[in-house]
Every structure is written in structure tokens, then in C-alpha cells.
Amino acid sequence: MKTRIRTLSLLLGSLGLASAPALAQEEPTLGLSVSTLNNPFFVTLVEGATIAANEGGAELLVLDAQDNPSTEAANLEDLIAQGVDAILINPTDADAVVPSVLAANDAGIPVFTVDRSSAAGAVVAHVASDNVAGGRLAGEFLCEQLGGTGEVVELEGIAGTSAARDRGAGFNAYLAEECPGVEVVARQPANFNRAEGLTVFENILTSTGPVDGVFAHNDEMVLGAIEATRAASDVSVEDIVFVGFDAVDDARAAVAEGSLAATVAQQPALIGALGVEAALAYLEGESVRESVPVDLQLVTE
Amino acid sequence: MNASAHTAPRETRGRLLERFGLLLCLLLLVLVLSLVTDRFLTVDNLTNVVRQSSINAIIAVGVMLVILTRGIDLSVGSVLAFSSVFGTTWLTQGGVPVPVAILLSVGAGVVLGLTSGALVAYLRIPPFIATLGMMTFARGAALAYTQGQPVSGLAGGYRWAGAGELLGVPVPIVLLALVYLLGYLLLEHTGPGRSIRAIGDNPEAARWSGLPVRRVQLLVYGISGGLAALAGVILAGRLNSAQPTAGVFYELDAIAAVVVGGTSFAGGKGSLSGTLIGALLIASINNGMNLLNFPADLQAIAKGAVIILALLLYRQLRRTRPGRAVRAPTPNENPEPHPS
Numbered sequence: 020m021k022t023r024i025r026t027l028s029l030l031l032g033s034l035g036l037a038s039a040p041a042l043a044q045e046e047p048t049l050g051l052s053v054s055t056l057n058n059p060f061f062v063t064l065v066e067g068a069t070i071a072a073n074e075g076g077a078e079l080l081v082l083d084a085q086d087n088p089s090t091e092a093a094n095l096e097d098l099i100a101q102g103v104d105a106i107l108i109n110p111t112d113a114d115a116v117v118p119s120v121l122a123a124n125d126a127g128i129p130v131f132t133v134d135r136s137s138a139a140g141a142v143v144a145h146v147a148s149d150n151v152a153g154g155r156l157a158g159e160f161l162c163e164q165l166g167g168t169g170e171v172v173e174l175e176g177i178a179g180t181s182a183a184r185d186r187g188a189g190f191n192a193y194l195a196e197e198c199p200g201v202e203v204v205a206r207q208p209a210n211f212n213r214a215e216g217l218t219v220f221e222n223i224l225t226s227t228g229p230v231d232g233v234f235a236h237n238d239e240m241v242l243g244a245i246e247a248t249r250a251a252s253d254v255s256v257e258d259i260v261f262v263g264f265d266a267v268d269d270a271r272a273a274v275a276e277g278s279l280a281a282t283v284a285q286q287p288a289l290i291g292a293l294g295v296e297a298a299l300a301y302l303e304g305e306s307v308r309e310s311v312p313v314d315l316q317l318v319t320e
Numbered sequence: 321m322n323a324s325a326h327t328a329p330r331e332t333r334g335r336l337l338e339r340f341g342l343l344l345c346l347l348l349l350v351l352v353l354s355l356v357t358d359r360f361l362t363v364d365n366l367t368n369v370v371r372q373s374s375i376n377a378i379i380a381v382g383v384m385l386v387i388l389t390r391g392i393d394l395s396v397g398s399v400l401a402f403s404s405v406f407g408t409t410w411l412t413q414g415g416v417p418v419p420v421a422i423l424l425s426v427g428a429g430v431v432l433g434l435t436s437g438a439l440v441a442y443l444r445i446p447p448f449i450a451t452l453g454m455m456t457f458a459r460g461a462a463l464a465y466t467q468g469q470p471v472s473g474l475a476g477g478y479r480w481a482g483a484g485e486l487l488g489v490p491v492p493i494v495l496l497a498l499v500y501l502l503g504y505l506l507l508e509h510t511g512p513g514r515s516i517r518a519i520g521d522n523p524e525a526a527r528w529s530g531l532p533v534r535r536v537q538l539l540v541y542g543i544s545g546g547l548a549a550l551a552g553v554i555l556a557g558r559l560n561s562a563q564p565t566a567g568v569f570y571e572l573d574a575i576a577a578v579v580v581g582g583t584s585f586a587g588g589k590g591s592l593s594g595t596l597i598g599a600l601l602i603a604s605i606n607n608g609m610n611l612l613n614f615p616a617d618l619q620a621i622a623k624g625a626v627i628i629l630a631l632l633l634y635r636q637l638r639r640t641r642p643g644r645a646v647r648a649p650t651p652n653e654n655p656e657p658h659p660s
Contacts, residue, residue, distance in 0.1 A: 178616040208616035213470075213559050214566060218372045222610030225365045226357065246560050250483045269472050269561065 047105070047302050048078045049295060050098035054111040054135070055086040060287045061109065064134065067288030068107070071295035079295065088115035095119035099126045105143075105298040107131045113138040129301055133294040134287075143301055146294040148285040149312030150182055154189025157262045160281050160317055161232045162198035164260045169201050169231030172223055174216055174244060175208040176236035183211075186236045186264055204230060209240040216243025221251070229254045238263035238270035238282055245278050266318045274318055281319045289313050342582055342597050345630045349601060353608040360611055367490065373603030374492035375551045377596055379570060380577040381503045382433075382544030384595045387578055388520045389540055390587030391447035395436055396548040396574055397567035398458035403429040403545075404552030405462050408471040408562040411478060418477035426549045432458055433545015434538060441537035451541075455571070462564035472561040482557020492554045499547065503592050512536050520587025577602055580630055601630060 051068055053061050065081055072079035080103065084091035088111050098106055099122055106123050110116035113136055120140030123130045130137075132145045161171060173190065176183030194201050205223045209215040216239060223230075224247065235241035241263035248256050256278050263270050266284035273279035290313045301307045353360040379396050386393040407425025410416045416424070432454060439450035484491045506513040515536050519526040527533050548567075556562040581598030583590025605626050609619050 175616050178620075205610075205613050206615070207610055207613065208619060213561065213563060214555060217558060218606070219610055221368050221372065222365075222607050225362070225368055226359045226611040226613070242561070243559060246483070246558065249560075250558070269470060272472070 064287040064291040068291030071292035150185035151189035153315035158193030171232035174235035216240030220244035377599035382547035395454035397570035400552035400567035403549035404562040429549020437538040437541030441534040
């Protein structure tokens with residue numbers, strides 16, 4: 020089976036070389052398998068990748084897995100069969116993509132993962148948002164808004180998830196290193212959930228009294244905390260600086276309305292572009308970092 | 321129905337222990353929390369605890385009625401999600417008035433509940449499977465109906481159901497009291513209500529004695545769906561948003577409240593007051609851990625441990641009654657399991 024795929028790809032590869040030898044040398048072909056184009060986030064990611072490929076003089080084949088692992092597997096089979104020079108995968112699922120990554124490994128095609136990773140197989144580089152940097156960004160903003168002193172609350176995501184761990188680590192590291200005047204008076208899990216953000220923040224307001232700021236590991240929790248504050252009699256939303264993470268639609272609306280001070284947004288276009296750049300650099304023979312962190316940005320208006 | 325029914329004083333003492341044993345657990349927890357943090361025993365915080373427990377406590381009434389008939393309802397969390405996005409979508413996009421939107425929500429919950437009930441009562445699908453199917457179906461329906469997006473920007477009247485006050489009492493607490501009052505009247509003072517326990521106690525005997533077993537099953541699942549939807553109205557009002565992903569694992573919280581509250585999985589036995597205390601116990605644990613700033617990883621451990629300890633302590637208290645084990649079968653009860 021494996022040998023058959025390899026022979027097929029070699030065959031197709033040589034056909035490609037035979038038909039357009041000059042092009043194949045000058046213009047590398049990259050394949051990008053994206054989990055879904057039904058989500059604006061990934062549409063933007065593909066746009067960023069396309070622009071980077073044009074600038075880098077590469078051809079980019081984009082295939083949509085429609086959030087379906089079996090469609091994804093078929094798409095990747097096609098890319099391997101076409102003998103593309105490198106494959107960028109934005110997996111639908113970290114485990115389901117493994118056989119396809121192994122097949123690409125067998126065919127000798129370098130694999131790069133973007134935004135989501137693969138559970139196994141040889142991957143040259145993984146390009147994704149740097150949640151630690153995002154947490155630092157939130158800490159910096161909160162520190163600035165509070166003028167360097169105040170009491171804040173951290174609403175944590177589901178314990179054990181990388182997003183919760185990294186966002187919290189970045190936030191707390193920034194406060195500890197750069198902003199000793201801001202103290203985290205309560206640090207409680209609300210599991211990325213709006214309803215829990217509401218009840219947990221209600222409880223925290225009772226135990227600590229009015230606080231100056233809130234950082235939540237995602238927007239859902241911070242939106243719940245804002246509702247808790249609205250319902251409370253002794254504090255008002257204007258007195259607390261709320262910072263969320265993810266920039267979902269409801270959070271952007273809350274930022275526009277003024278109840279949410281800021282939310283940390285990923286930059287999907289940059290993720291796509293850096294993925295393509297990493298692949299092209301690798302094909303040029305340059306060394307590429309195994310993990311390419313992508314900066315996040317604050318949405319404040 | 322009880323073996324010790326003829327020994328009246330002992331029975332009364334046992335009943336007292338049964339009822340107040342659980343209350344004792346709650347008071348013990350309240351005492352401990354009051355000792356370790358001075359923030360717990362305040363009017364504001366206790367209002368918080370009751371308001372926070374209202375959603376689970378209301379769902380738990382429906383789940384308890386179902387468990388009393390030897391059934392189970394796993395679909396409540398998903399039914400809550402679907403009915404709340406359904407009603408609020410009519411509010412925000414259909415432009416219907418708030419009371420109509422709330423009625424549409426509760427109506428959707430009742431319809432989904434009756435569907436589960438019909439599957440159980442008439443098509444003889446085991447309750448676990450029927451409601452597991454409904455749980456998956458309603459969750460999918462909620463996600464499909466909203467394309468995964470929350471329904472936000474609810475009208476003020478809708479928020480009142482979750483965040484408003486009636487004569488100084490938070491509306492969720494008023495609704496909680498109302499549900500328990502109506503539940504009590506149903507269980508103790510109506511024909512169908514009284515037959516709920518009889519059916520769970522002995523379905524075969526209930527059928528032979530001419531009780532409308534199927535209609536009562538339909539009724540309890542319908543009530544369960546309707547109450548889950550009512551809890552969804554409160555939740556959406558509190559959050560100012562209805563979410564298709566709301567209510568995940570709420571069925572487990574409700575079952576925990578019901579079982580901690582002393583209702584037997586074998587059906588027929590259980591009280592509303594126990595369920596309410598069970599829900600308050602769970603809400604107090606969550607509230608206390610927030611007040612004490614418990615770290616995330618320890619919260620789940622503590623919650624699980626306290627639930628199990630409360631059950632053990634409660635059972636121990638009931639065991640101290642002379643002459644009767646906790647779940648001893650009554651002499652005239654068929655020891656073989658009954659199909660239900």
C-alpha cells in the first residue's frame with residue numbers, strides 16, 4: 020500500500036517534471052488542506068496564505084475538508100498523489116489527521132501544521148497563535164488601564180487545556196515581572212463557559228468586594244462576569260476593566276458598546292502567511308523553527 | 321407500603337431522621353463555611369447561593385418526578401439549550417412579545433419532553449436510551465437552529481426573568497418557590513401525582529390496579545421538559561443571551577441533587593424537600609470554593625468528595641434506625657426487577 024502510494028507519487032511527480040520542467044524548478048507547489056471554509060477565521064487564514072504564496076512565487080492549492088476528517092484524508096491523498104513540494108495542514112482533528120501525515124512522510128513530502136497540530140507523525144513546523152504572548156498582552160493592557168495598581172480577578176478556562184494554561188501563564192508572568200502593583204486577588208475556574216463566568220464572578224464579588232479589573236481566558240467567561248456585575252447592586256460595569264480573549268462576535272459588540280475594555284484576537288491571516296513562509300524557507304534549504312509562534316493583537320474599539 | 325408501617329412511633333422517628341439528616345448535612349456545611357470565611361453567612365451571599373441553585377433545583381424537580389417512576393431523563397440540559405434559543409430567536413428575530421417568547425420556550429420544552437415520554441410509555445424504549453437519544457437530538461437541533469451562534473441582545477422583559485426582582489426577591493427565587501409549591505400540590509394532592517410514587521414503587525401492581533401508567537409517564541417527562549425549558553428562560557435572562565451550547569452536564573447536576581436528596585434510583589421513594597436541599601448543598605459547595613479561592617484542580621476533587629460524603633453520612637443516619645435497612649424490600653413487593 021505504502022509502496023504503491025510512493026510509486027504513484029513518483030510517477031505523477033515525474034510526469035509533472037516532464038511536462039513543465041522549468042516551472043517545477045522555479046515555482047514550488049504547496050498544498051494547503053484547511054479544516055473548513057465555513058468559518059471566517061479559516062477563510063482569512065487562507066487569504067493570508069495565498070498572499071504569502073504569491074509574494075514568494077509559489078503556487079498554492081487549497082482544499083477544504085468541510086470539517087470532515089474523511090474528506091480531509093481524501094484531499095490529502097490527492098495532494099500527495101499530485102506530488103506537491105510541501106503540505107500545510109490545518110487539521111479537522113489532531114488524531115484523525117495522523118494517517119495522512121504518515122502517508123505524506125512516506126511520500127517524502129514535508130508537512131507543516133497551521134493553527135491546530137497533529138498528534139503524531141513527522142511535522143517540520145507547527146505555526147499557531149502564541150497564547151502565552153496573548154496572556155502577556157492582556158496583562159500589559161490591564162496594568163496600563165489601572166495605572167499600575169489595583170486588584171484583579173482571573174477567570175480560568177478548563178484546567179489542563181493548553182489555552183487555559185498558556186493564557187494564564189503569560190498573564191501572570193507579565194504581572195509578576197512588569198507590574199507588581201496589580202494583585203490577582205482571586206483566581207477561579209469558570210471552564211470557558213458564560214453561565215459559569217456569571218456565577219463564579221457573583222461569588223467572587225461577594226468574597227473580595229469590588230475589584231478593579233478582570234481577565235478571563237476567553238470571551239464567554241468575561242461576558243458572564245459583565246452580566247454578574249450588571250445585576251449586582253454595589254458595583255457598576257464602568258468601574259471594572261474587563262479583558263477577554265478570542266474576539267468572538269458578542270465580545271466585539273461588547274467592546275463597541277464599552278462594557279468590555281478589550282479582547283485579545285488571533286491573527287488568522289498572519290498564521291496562514293507564516294505557514295507558507297516557513298514552508299518556502301524550508302524548501303530553500305533554510306532551517307525552520309519547530310514551533311512558529313504567531314503574535315496576537317488587542318481589540319479595543 | 322412499608323414493612324414498619326405498623327410500628328408508628330419508630331416510623332415517625334425514622335422519617336424525622338430521614339428528613340433532617342440531610343438538612344443536618346447542609347447545616348454542617350453551612351457551619352463549616354461560616355467558620356472558614358466570614359463572607360459566607362451574609363444575606364447577599366445566601367441570596368446568591370439560592371439564586372444560583374434555582375436553575376439546577378428547578379430542573380431537578382422534573383428529573384426527580386421521572387426517577388420516582390423508575391425512569392431517568394438525560395435530555396434536560398439539551399432541552400434547556402434548544403428551548404431557550406428557540407424562544408429567544410422568536411423574540412429577537414420574530415418580534416413576538418416577551419411573554420409569548422417565554423411561552424414558546426416552555427412549550428418547546430414540553431413538546432420535547434412529551435416526545436421522550438411517548439417513546440418510553442408507548443414505544444417501550446428504555447428511558448435511558450430514549451432520553452439519551454433526545455439529549456443528542458435536542459443538542460443538534462439547538463446548534464442547527466442557531467448555526468452555533470448565541471442569541472444575544474434580549475429585550476428587558478426577558479432579562480427580568482433571570483435578573484429582575486419581585487417585591488425585593490430575585491425572580492429566579494420566586495420561580496423556584498412556585499415550582500416547588502406546585503410540585504408539592506401535584507405530588508400530594510392530585511390523583512396523577514399520587515400515582516407517580518405508586519408506579520415507581522411497583523409498576524406491575526400499579527398497572528393491575530388500574531392506574532393510568534402510560535399517561536403518568538407521559539406527564540412526568542412532559543413536566544421535566546417544561547421545567548428544563550423554564551430553567552433555560554432564567555439562564556438566558558441572567559446571561560442576557562441564549563446559547564446553543566448551554567446546559568452541558570446539567571442532567572448530571574440535577575441527578576446529583578435528586579440522589580443526594582434521598583430519592584431512590586429504584587423509584588417510588590423521594591421527597592421534594594430532599595431534592596431542594598440536595599440542590600442547595602451542591603450550590604453551597606460551589607459558592608464556598610469560590611469564596612475560599614480554591615485552586616481549579618482541587619475544586620472537582622472537593623465537589624466529588626463532598627457529594628459522596630454527604631450521601632454516606634445521610635445513609636449512616638438512616639441506618640441508625642432500628643429494625644429497618646435503607647432499601648429493604650417490603651414483604652409484599654415482588655423481589656424481581658420490574659420492567660418499566
